Amino acid sequence: MRSSSLDAIAGAQLFFKCENLQRSGSFKMRGATNAVFSLSDEEAARGVLTHSSGNHAAALALAARDRGIRAWIVMPSDAPQIKRRAVAAFGGEILLCEPTMAGREAAAQELILRTGAVLLHPYDDDRIIAGQATAALELLEDVPDLDLVLAPVSGGGLLSGTAISTKHLRPAARVVGCEPRNADDAARSLAAGRIEPAAKSRTMADGLRATLAPRTFAILRRLVDHVALVTEEEIVEAMRLLWDRLKVIVEPSGAVAAAPALLHKIGSEENVNAAQQNQQKKIGIILSGGNLDLDALPFGRAAS
Amino acid sequence: MRSSSLDAIAGAQLFFKCENLQRSGSFKMRGATNAVFSLSDEEAARGVLTHSSGNHAAALALAARDRGIRAWIVMPSDAPQIKRRAVAAFGGEILLCEPTMAGREAAAQELILRTGAVLLHPYDDDRIIAGQATAALELLEDVPDLDLVLAPVSGGGLLSGTAISTKHLRPAARVVGCEPRNADDAARSLAAGRIEPAAKSRTMADGLRATLAPRTFAILRRLVDHVALVTEEEIVEAMRLLWDRLKVIVEPSGAVAAAPALLHKIGSEENVNAAQQNQQKKIGIILSGGNLDLDALPFGRAAS
Numbered sequence: 001m002r003s004s005s006l007d008a009i010a011g012a013q014l015f016f017k018c019e020n021l022q023r024s025g026s027f028k029m030r031g032a033t034n035a036v037f038s039l040s041d042e043e044a045a046r047g048v049l050t051h052s053s054g055n056h057a058a059a060l061a062l063a064a065r066d067r068g069i070r071a072w073i074v075m076p077s078d079a080p081q082i083k084r085r086a087v088a089a090f091g092g093e094i095l096l097c098e099p100t101m102a103g104r105e106a107a108a109q110e111l112i113l114r115t116g117a118v119l120l121h122p123y124d125d126d127r128i129i130a131g132q133a134t135a136a137l138e139l140l141e142d143v144p145d146l147d148l149v150l151a152p153v154s155g156g157g158l159l160s161g162t163a164i165s166t167k168h169l170r171p172a173a174r175v176v177g178c179e180p181r182n183a184d185d186a187a188r189s190l191a192a193g194r195i196e197p198a199a200k201s202r203t204m205a206d207g208l209r210a211t212l213a214p215r216t217f218a219i220l221r222r223l224v225d226h227v228a229l230v231t232e233e234e235i236v237e238a239m240r241l242l243w244d245r246l247k248v249i250v251e252p253s254g255a256v257a258a259a260p261a262l263l264h265k266i267g268s269e270e271n272v273n274a275a276q277q278n279q280q281k282k283i284g285i286i287l288s289g290g291n292l293d294l295d296a297l298p299f300g301r302a303a304s
Numbered sequence: 305m306r307s308s309s310l311d312a313i314a315g316a317q318l319f320f321k322c323e324n325l326q327r328s329g330s331f332k333m334r335g336a337t338n339a340v341f342s343l344s345d346e347e348a349a350r351g352v353l354t355h356s357s358g359n360h361a362a363a364l365a366l367a368a369r370d371r372g373i374r375a376w377i378v379m380p381s382d383a384p385q386i387k388r389r390a391v392a393a394f395g396g397e398i399l400l401c402e403p404t405m406a407g408r409e410a411a412a413q414e415l416i417l418r419t420g421a422v423l424l425h426p427y428d429d430d431r432i433i434a435g436q437a438t439a440a441l442e443l444l445e446d447v448p449d450l451d452l453v454l455a456p457v458s459g460g461g462l463l464s465g466t467a468i469s470t471k472h473l474r475p476a477a478r479v480v481g482c483e484p485r486n487a488d489d490a491a492r493s494l495a496a497g498r499i500e501p502a503a504k505s506r507t508m509a510d511g512l513r514a515t516l517a518p519r520t521f522a523i524l525r526r527l528v529d530h531v532a533l534v535t536e537e538e539i540v541e542a543m544r545l546l547w548d549r550l551k552v553i554v555e556p557s558g559a560v561a562a563a564p565a566l567l568h569k570i571g572s573e574e575n576v577n578a579a580q581q582n583q584q585k586k587i588g589i590i591l592s593g594g595n596l597d598l599d600a601l602p603f604g605r606a607a608s
Contacts, residue, residue: 021305025551240598243553243598244598247325247553247594248552248553249551249552249553294547294548297601297603299599299601
């Protein structure tokens, strides 16, 4: 999607890849589809499982249904009702567990032993990363001369795939990961040269709270030029601009990648004139998803 | 746009024509463009004006800018700031007047006498109606075998154009106008066989408060099969479903045309089994616009 008014605000030509309009409401459908359809018939027959409770879970349920196999989603017993509904709507089988990492892993292990189901990690998996890479691939097929590609970073699956596609098809383009300042472990990890643990995240971007895996960390170190940090206020401001001008629903995590371009943050962190830097540039922005609770918006009055 | 989950809810195949994604944020861009570009060079040089304050005003300003001519928008002095901003953003010149119909007309007349500008009525104009007709035209080019087309009705420009395109290209398809129950003058007018005055409208669908003109009334009488009425609660419910599943921003007026299909109201007013009636049917729905104030949503918490 394009928007002349957002272009004017950014002082650049913006090209939005709308993964919020993707099936299941996020880019996670790409990786989940690739992983599920990469399984042998024998593996597939045993079903798949994951213990993410967010967009990957919904996508995996839908991808499994597409292949006609079972998908179990291990979820903490305190997971929000809205996430359970999304998974159930796509035919996923929810397995509630103690709301701890140990509880999750024990429940997943028990299920794997009992059923032989294949565990599909949300990002620490080459098949998943290859799937996520198709978003930037399609964007570059449409706009081959992008100068810069922005994608959010959490566990690093989408950003790894974005960087692989971009640096292959358009080596001259910069790839910048975008992360909430309140969940800045990817920026810290890349600066330190080793995976840093996440602080207790207090970001509204609930899709961006995971930490890098060694697999994604290695790809990002090699191919990503910079990580831009975005405050909570900037997430709301970017989200509002996207809703208002593009007329599409973008979740907070999805808006994180648009914020640096819309709010002139690109370049300013590298001490160059941001407005001048953006001028006439072609910027690809991956709006990663559109799943959010309409009762908990950062704007709007109380429900009527 | 399509949505398998909305299809499942409706028990029908729904094809959404997303005029919320149209330039200026509504279908009004179609009529305004056709009218502005239908003017002779001599007429165009004098500029255009209107005294609508809603989507037509913004569209006319943008269409005039596209042609490189002036557009004056006569607005009541109490018009919401957000509407003034939209017009100004597209280069429209705002002329404030007394907030009465007499005040509007006096201001418009004075301007016409002074400048020779061409008054372009928001719907009582064949060029405007012809422009609005292209939304259904494009929809039927994409889906030639629609059984039913739903469009909102206010002054009747969009519904007239929708009916003309549909009955010409696909005579077998039914055309149903959709109107808030709290602004039901079109339904009353068609039932009475004469234009009935609007009651004082208390609908959140602020784009649907106008009344029919003789021109649009005559077209609707001839070509529209039915007018479905939608309550305020149903508008919110339809809007919420569209936001949640299509992931696009649809204004209340735009959601009115989706409500009868999503909430199984089609047919039930004609005493047939609505669910059965919808089954397997192909329904085209014109989502007329996406302009609304994000600070005044019918859902969401107080602003952070």
